[in-house]
Amino acid sequence: MAKILILYISATGNTEMMAEAIAGYLEYKNHEVVIKTFDFDPIDVEELLDYDLVLIGTHSNDDGEIPFEAEDFYDELDEVNLKDRLFGVFGSGDTAYDEFCLSVDLMGDKLEHIGAKLVPIRLKVDLTPANEDMERCDAFAETAVQMV
Template sequence: MAKVILVFASMTGNTEEIAELVGKGVSDAGMELVVRELPAGEPKELEDYDGIILGSYTYGDGELADEFLDFFDEMNELNLSGKLGAVFGSGDRAYDQFCVAVDILSDKLVEQGAELPLEGLKIELAPEDEEVCIAFGRSFAEKVKSVHA
């Protein structure tokens, strides 16, 4: 059975709420799911999964979450060829750079060889429509299942 790992960082709880909903979608689709809230988990662990979901809030003027910085740097050592990836995040449109962490993490997954079958999910602050997040997780799980059946 294909396995999915979800790694996220949350400061105010918004990204954690999104992670829970995305995870629900993955689980509802019948996938085995492991969740790590940073700083727990090691980047090398990503190589053990068929699907990788990363989630982060965008901090300040378009910066990756502090909790993600070391993890992000250590991802340079990974070979994620053959893996599917997805990225979600929370942000605030009051800043010029909205949810840039999603783009930063998406680019890193691609650089390391992963394929991204879905556009990154960008949520302003907290999710208003929970089903959007659940559907994102479910859709990703279905993509992983179709490739790794």
């Protein structure tokens, strides 16, 4: 049984739906899951070391940048040694914008840059997750725990 942190920010509820689906799958598989949001929960980057797997979800606005609520966390990732720690990234966006889910890629790129090990799938969903997207959330979660 793995100890897993799901950390996310959601503006419209779409990334939240993804986080809940991923958490539900992992809990069904008997893993210990802690869910935190950038909006309401204090996040200390040092606490990432307490988990076997950390899954980070972000939404992307029109410019695709890291959401304001997650900027400090993003910057503080450089301050802790996460080399070879396992992470996954996911999120929602809108393909109508020039940069689809750029914040997911920025978070994943940052984690790779500091030496973290990433789940090879960067799960991205266009707007509200459909049934097939929820199935992709399950597959993402399964791939992630297989790597623990």
